[in-house]
Structure formats: structure tokens, C-alpha cells
Amino acid sequence: MATKQIIHGIYSDEVPLLEGCKSLRASGIRVKEVYSPFPIHGIDPIIGVPRTRLAICAFIYGITGLSLATLMMWYMMISDWPNDIGGKPNWAYYFNIPAFIPITFEATVFCAAHGMALTYLLRCMLVPGARPKNPDPRTTDDKFMIYLELNDEQSKKADEILRSTGAEEVNYKGTIHIEPAY
């Protein structure tokens, strides 16, 4: 069973925090997470955040919406109960396509937007009543935090790097026990 130290490195600006992340990575220390009041540009490749696939989800949801709308209008207007409205009969789907474009478009946007938003919320576990995910409440206001989980040897090194890159505080928040993977 391995024991790891939880370390909060608090910065008051994003530029030194980025430097800190770079130095930590250079000395082979994994930056578990970074908490900030606003998105820090360029941090993802430094701490190894993979590119999100939410846009692909949106595309798939959009295609689903498009298909559902097409199916719905084909069934209601062409298949189930065709009507002759104002001398314009609903004979075949391709014949009526111009009239169906607006709703097809709206349904595509509707499904893409809502599907992606729901996926985003669930993927981040953002639900009403969820506990705040930031370990230090100041990180939504004006503080920036590097969150580390390290063994004793790495902790010493990390402490040095954090302080030398301008961390205002280095807080030790106890230890966690990690079962070794077999």
C-alpha cells in the first residue's frame, strides 16, 4: 500500500503557475490537477489534459436530431396521413423537402445543443446539489492552485519547485492511501 501526500500550491497569478507546472513536469512530477478562477490558455498540453471530444458528441447528436426530424415529418406528412393542402399534395418526401428544411434545421440544433450540454454536465459531474469540487474556495475568486498527490521523495522536490516559481503558499493537506494495482 502506497501513501501519498496531498499538496496544494497556491499562486496569485496564472503566469508563475504555468512556470511551476512546466518545471514540475520537467522533473518528472505529475500535475494531478490545476484549479483556477478562469480558463488558463495553453495549460492543457503542459499538464497533459487531452483534447475533449465534446464537439464530436455534438455532431453525433446533431445527426440524430436531423434523422429524427426527417423520420417524424416523413411519417406524419407523407406516410400516415398525406394531405392535399392548398393544392400542394404531400405525395413524396423529396417533393416536399423545401417545406421541411426549417424544422429539420431546428431539430438538428436542438438535439446538438442540448445533447452536448447534458453530456458536458454529466461528464464533469456538474449536477444540482453536487459538492464543490475545488479543494480551496479561493480558487474561484483570485487564487490559482496546483494540486499534487506525491510520495515523500517527490514531495520535497515539488515543494522546492513550487516555492521557487512563486507559489504564495504550499499547503500539506494530509495523506491518501492508494492500493497498488496488480
Place this chain on the structure above:
Amino acid sequence: MHAESQIREPLIIGKKTYRDISNDIIAPIEGKASKFWYILFTISVLAFMWGIGCLAYTIGVGVGAWGSNNGVDWAWDITNFVWWIGIGHAGTLISAVLLLFRQKWRMAINRSAEAMTIFAVLCAAIFVTLHTGRPWLDYMLFPLPNQFGSLWPNFNSPLLWDVFAVSTYATVSIVFWYIGLIPDFAMIRDRVIKPKMKMAYSLASFGWGGSARHWSRFEEVSLVLAGLSTPLVFSVHSIVSFDFATSVVPGWHTTIFPPYFVSGAVFSGFAMVLTLMIIVRKVYKLEAYLTVKHIEYMNIVIIVTGSIVGVAYLTELFVAWYSGVEWEQYAFLNRATGPLAWSYWAMMTCNVFSPQFFWFKKLRTSIAFTFVISIVINIGMWFERFVIIVPTLCRTYLPSTWNTYTPSFIDVGIFVGTIGMFFTLFLLYSRTFPVIAQAELKTILKASGQEHKELAAQHAHDDHH
């Protein structure tokens, strides 16, 4: 961090830190409301109450309570509907289109503009649900199975397209707005002290923590939502204009309607944003973030869209003459010289003439003048919809159906009621929600903040020598 040209004026005035931004956004939420707020709120609630009374009366006795008659079967209801929907357009334009164009100045206004959009769409929804005459049967607009009625709804009808367009627009706008609100609610959650407030904002912030992974997803979602909302902005008012353009009524059956409606919508929306933001920046002391430069930018949008609207009016007249269709020619002659000509000229003065003052820098940077013009434009845009609908329906093909129109007490009541509702909601919003997207604003502090820009200029100067 990106660097910004020194030529650009700062978007955040004064020496502000990240903490100052949090403090300034939280102040109206934690502080007590001013007397001015209570006065405005009381007036708004009273107007809203009057509206609810008139609305209940309409549901009780039917739309016969309105001034609409056999010939003029659309009047204030659809005028108000289109007016409110149009106002809503600025919010989505600011948050979506300006995001795609990387206009940083949108960050100070997008939150309130989106709130305005949602409240305006709610007001518009009242008119569309009521104008059907029997609002309790409005479920027939949804694609429900035959047992509810004898037929499916007609998907060839622009009126049904409108149902889908407006509901998609409303819900997507709410989602876009809320996704952006979550980090700001989290900031408030972590700052407020009162336990009840803390609980409320905890619930609203969905447990947001601001980790790098979440921010990365947040930015992707914002970008894709902006991409999806951009065609939505243009489609919604295009579809609203199809309600008219696909009919065979002279004066309505024109292909210019979609672009003309969309630019008109953006025009009126920006005017309403200005009206609200000029009050908000004063009451909540946000002059450092909603600067004169922001007002100037919005005024420039107003000149552009207002001029497009002006060109559209003239094009309509030209095409009516050039088409050689007598019905069409008469429809426009009647608008300009008929019994309701005063409304046409009110529209022309307010929409085409008044925004041209903004060509002068002195006038478009004057807050008082902008405020007056923004209200004039809102009135003008209401008259635009009135002119399209009422004078046209007063003189259709059959002279025996020719008629005049006067609104009833109930018409006025419902309209004033929606204005009351709009301001009631906006005033409540401004006291409980972060009125500026503070997380976004913090990202531009170093590039566009006055202090940082001056420091950067100083550095550039030093390096030179």
C-alpha cells in the same frame, strides 16, 4: 496570454485586480437594494399585475376582448410578439456571433444581454400562446398522435416552423446562458457568508470547481454552442418573417423579409441592451467594466443595422413600384399615405433618421443621448411591426372587408403587462445573478485592462531607448 494593440482602448478602466472584479460583481448581490431599485420594481410589478388581469380577462371571454376584428385579425398580438422576439436577438448575437468574431468587448455585456433575450422570449411566448384564441388547445401545435385531434399538425406551414424555431431558440439560449453562469455562481458560492445564500448558490453552481479539465470542456462547449446559436439567430427571425412572406397578402409576400427582419431584430435588440445597460452600469456602479467605449461599439452596430433597415424600407418601395403589381403598389401607398400614415412616418423617423446621429463621435459617445435614442429606436421598431401588420390588413383584396383598427383597453394592458414582467424579471435578475460574466472578464484583464495596458506601453517605450 495574448497581447493587444496599444491603439485599442482599454475595456476595463482603472486599477483592477482579479479580486476587485469579484468584489464589484458580488456587491449588488450582497448589498441592499437602493431606493431607486424599489421604485422601479414597484412600478414594474404593478404593470405586470395589470397585464395579468387583462390576460385572465382575455382567457375568460376570448380574443373578442381585443381590438382585432374581422379584417384585421392580427394586430397588437403579433406586433408585440415580433417586437419581443426581435429584442431577444441581440443577446444571442452578442454571446454567439461576437464570440466567433473574438470581440472581447462582448464579455461585459453578454450575460445581461442573454438574460434580456430569455425574458423577451418569455414575453413573446405569452402573445403566441394567447393569439390562438383557445390557449388551452395549444398542445395541438405539438406533433401529438391522432387521438388528441383528427390530424397531425401541418409541417408545410410556417406557423408550425415558428413553434419549433422559437422553442429551440428559447431553450438553447437558456442552456447557453446557464452553462456560462455556473462558474460565476461558484465564485459567489465561495464568497458569500450568509448560510441561506451559500446554500442557494451551491445548488445553482452544480458543484463547479474550476479544474483545468473542466475549463477545457467549458471552452469547447461555449465555442460549439456559439457555432450552433449563430445560424439560430438568423433562422429564428427569418422563420418569423416567413409567417408573413409565405402568405399571399400584398405588402407581405416579399423575398426581402428574412434579411430585413433579422437586421431589424438586431437593431432593436441592441437598442434594448443599451437601455438596460446604461441603467445597470449606473445603479450598480459598473462604469469600469461597461465603459463609454462599449456604448460606442454598440452604437456602431446600431448605425449598421439601422441603415440596413433603412435600405430595406426603400427597397420595398422600389420593388413595389418596379414590379408593376398594382396590389403591391397600393399596399405601400396605403402605408405611407393611408389612414394610419402617422405610424409609417413614426417608424421612418425613429428607425431610419434617428440612428444617423451616431455618425458623429460626440453623439455616439454621449450616454444621455444614447439612452434617449435607444428608447426612440425601441418605439420605432414596435411601429415597424405595427405598420407591416395593421395598415396592410386594413386594406386587403376585398374592399368590403376594408376596416380600421383601434386597440382595446385589454390590448394595451397585456402589452404594458409584458413590459412590466420583463422589467420585474430583469430587476430580480440584476440583484441575484452575476450581471457580468466575471470569469470571462478576468481572462482579458491583463490584455485589455487600463493599468496593464499602460504598463505594457511603458515597457515598450523603455525597450525602445
